[in-house]
Amino acid sequence: MGSLPIRFSREIPVRHEVDVFVAGGGPAGTAAALAASRQGRRVFLAEGQACFGGMGTVGLVPAFMRLTDGVNFLADGVGREIYEKMKQVAAGWGDPIPADFPGEYVTINVEALKRVYDDLMVESGAEFAFQTQVIGVEAEGGQVEYAVCAAKSGMYAVRAKVFVDATGDGDLCVWAGAPFELGDRDGRMMPGTLCSLWADVDWGRVDGRDDRALERAFMDGVFTVQDRHLPGMWRVGEHVAGGNVGHTFGVDGTDERSLTQALLWGRKSLREYERYYKEYLEGFEEMRLVVTGGLLGLRETRRILGDYELCLEDFKKRAVFEDEIGRYAYPVDIHASSPDKVSFAKFEEEFASLRYQDGESYGIPYRTLTPRGLQNVLVAGRCVSTDRFLQGSLRVMPGCYITGQAVGAAAALAVERGQGVHEVDVKELQRRLKGMGAYLPNSQ
Numbered sequence: 001m002g003s004l005p006i007r008f009s010r011e012i013p014v015r016h017e018v019d020v021f022v023a024g025g026g027p028a029g030t031a032a033a034l035a036a037s038r039q040g041r042r043v044f045l046a047e048g049q050a051c052f053g054g055m056g057t058v059g060l061v062p063a064f065m066r067l068t069d070g071v072n073f074l075a076d077g078v079g080r081e082i083y084e085k086m087k088q089v090a091a092g093w094g095d096p097i098p099a100d101f102p103g104e105y106v107t108i109n110v111e112a113l114k115r116v117y118d119d120l121m122v123e124s125g126a127e128f129a130f131q132t133q134v135i136g137v138e139a140e141g142g143q144v145e146y147a148v149c150a151a152k153s154g155m156y157a158v159r160a161k162v163f164v165d166a167t168g169d170g171d172l173c174v175w176a177g178a179p180f181e182l183g184d185r186d187g188r189m190m191p192g193t194l195c196s197l198w199a200d201v202d203w204g205r206v207d208g209r210d211d212r213a214l215e216r217a218f219m220d221g222v223f224t225v226q227d228r229h230l231p232g233m234w235r236v237g238e239h240v241a242g243g244n245v246g247h248t249f250g251v252d253g254t255d256e257r258s259l260t261q262a263l264l265w266g267r268k269s270l271r272e273y274e275r276y277y278k279e280y281l282e283g284f285e286e287m288r289l290v291v292t293g294g295l296l297g298l299r300e301t302r303r304i305l306g307d308y309e310l311c312l313e314d315f316k317k318r319a320v321f322e323d324e325i326g327r328y329a330y331p332v333d334i335h336a337s338s339p340d341k342v343s344f345a346k347f348e349e350e351f352a353s354l355r356y357q358d359g360e361s362y363g364i365p366y367r368t369l370t371p372r373g374l375q376n377v378l379v380a381g382r383c384v385s386t387d388r389f390l391q392g393s394l395r396v397m398p399g400c401y402i403t404g405q406a407v408g409a410a411a412a413l414a415v416e417r418g419q420g421v422h423e424v425d426v427k428e429l430q431r432r433l434k435g436m437g438a439y440l441p442n443s444q
Contacts, residue, residue, distance in 0.1 A: 012155045014146070016127065018042040019415045020408070021147050021160035023134040026054025027397045028381030028404035029166030030117055031078040033126045035408025035436065036164075041415055043126040044158055046149050048133045049294065052117035054168065056108055056397055060195040060293035062234035062242025063105040065396040069329035070358030077437035079401030085116040107236045110197075134167070139176040142375045147172065162411040162421065163377045166404060169254055170302040170383040178371035178379075179305040182254070184388060188337040190299040191247035194266025197290040198233065198241040206233075206283035213280040222280075223272050225249070227339040229347060233277070233284070241287070244297075245273045249338060253298040263296055299335060299382075299395060306385030307422065308367035315354065315362050315390055320442050323426040324363035325406035327439060328399050331355035334392035354389070363442065364394070366426050369407050375420040378407040402438075409433055 020036040022029045025047030033045045055061045067075045067083060075083075083102070089112035121128060131151060138146040138157070146157040165172035170180055183189040209232055218226045225247075233241040246269045248262035270289060277284035313319075315332065332354035336343035368385040369378050379385075380403040382395035393399070409432050410424050417425070430443040 012157055014159055015156040016044045016158040018044045018160050020162050020411045021158050022164040023172045024166035025052040028400035031401045031404030032164045032380055032408035034078055034124050035405045036412045037124040037126040039412030041412045045128040046132040046134050047130050050130050051114045053113055055297055057110055057114050059295040059297050061297055062236055063107045065105055066330045067102045067398045069361045072439055074328055074439050075398035075401045076439045078405045079398055086112045107234050137175045142373050144176050161415045164407050165379045166381050168381050170304040173304045173371045173379055176374050178374050180302040182302050190335040191249045192251045192262055193297040195293045195297050196243035198243055198287045199290050200286040200288055201239050201241045202283040203235050217276050217280050222276050225339050228344045253301040267292055302383050303391055304371050304379045304383050306368050307370045308365050310368050310386040310390045312389040318360055319362050321363040321365040323366040325366050326364045326402035327361040329356050329361040330393045330396055332389050332392045370421050378421050380404040380407040
């Protein structure tokens with residue numbers, strides 16, 4: 001039986017008064033802050049970790065998924081700028097140089113990416129603070145007035161005209177009263193992965209994935225959980241691998257107790273994967289673990305319900321919208337919620353069939369970024385308004401750049417015109433996005 005609740009109240013200072021407040025400095029939040037600041041708006045961004053980038057830096061996710069559709073650069077504008085600058089920094093350090101026109105994925109040099117984000121944000125003039133958590137909002141009647149932050153110096157408030165939720169989990173939107181969905185019909189979510197970096201890999205002898213080796217390891221009792229979904233080791237340096245291995249089934253990324261248990265298991269399970277790679281596959285015999293991610297790689301939590309819910313039918317018909325703010329093309333990638341063979345077979349069937357040919361994509365309407373019932377809040381990143389299928393496509397980092405850039409420009413426009421986010425002139429927004437380099441072939 002839990003203890004009775006207490007009443008907690010404090011007077012706190014209003015430390016910043018800005019045009020646009022951004023909660024979260026991952027790919028969506030940084031893109032939003034850059035876009036709004038470059039439109040001449042005063043911006044403050046609060047980031048809970050020690051750097052920008054979220055899963056691609058702190059979380060050690062080893063690669064960007066599709067930045068292009070094979071023909072067109074879909075994450076154009078801020079996304080392309082970040083990619084090109086990371087490529088330049090990595091090349092200067094002697095790392096393999098990614099392609100000028102990336103294909104299915106692009107590996108990430110974590111430190112290069114951190115520095116790119118730092119430089120771009122400092123140059124933009126946006127204000128920001130690391131190790132600063134957004135812990136609440138003050139809102140009434142769908143209008144948010146303050147975001148409440150907690151940092152080393154204490155609690156303080158930020159007053160803004162427009163608020164951007166780039167938390168990945170829709171925290172700010174939910175605190176302000178927006179409706180949402182969580183996981184599948186039973187509330188189950190995709191598993192997380194604790195990504196990692198490994199040294200001393202002999203890439204010259206590595207010969208791809210071997211499902212038969214994995215089955216032998218299952219028979220030999222190497223693994224506690226027989227998880228057949230193994231994204232694997234990605235080459236991120238001359239002898240370095242980025243590990244996207246293992247799943248934390250049953251994790252709820254909106255509950256710190258669940259996250260705690262998932263992180264404990266993620267670190268423990270890597271002992272089993274180390275044995276597997278060393279004993280069952282070539283090129284990994286001398287590998288050693290360097291570090292695990294400071295964030296659990298979460299694929300799914302809440303989906304904020306907006307004015308439009310992007311759905312599987314839109315994916316299938318390569319939908320075009322009058323109010324689209326970008327287009328995207330990554331396959332539907334819903335990791336199975338449990339490790340049984342039936343669930344894995346369903347994942348494989350969806351991932352193989354729900355994908356595009358080169359040059360194909362679907363539109364992302366502005367209405368997916370405007371939470372229902374909130375007048376001055378926009379949402380970007382993996383928790384925008386989609387069904388579960390489209391969340392499985394749009395959730396990856398390039399998709400976050402696209403939606404983040406759009407909400408940053410929309411927030412700036414809303415402030416400039418003194419409008420609510422639902423009243424933004426979409427044609428003007430599209431013109432501004434195209435001026436930033438966004439890929440919008442269907443707008444005039």
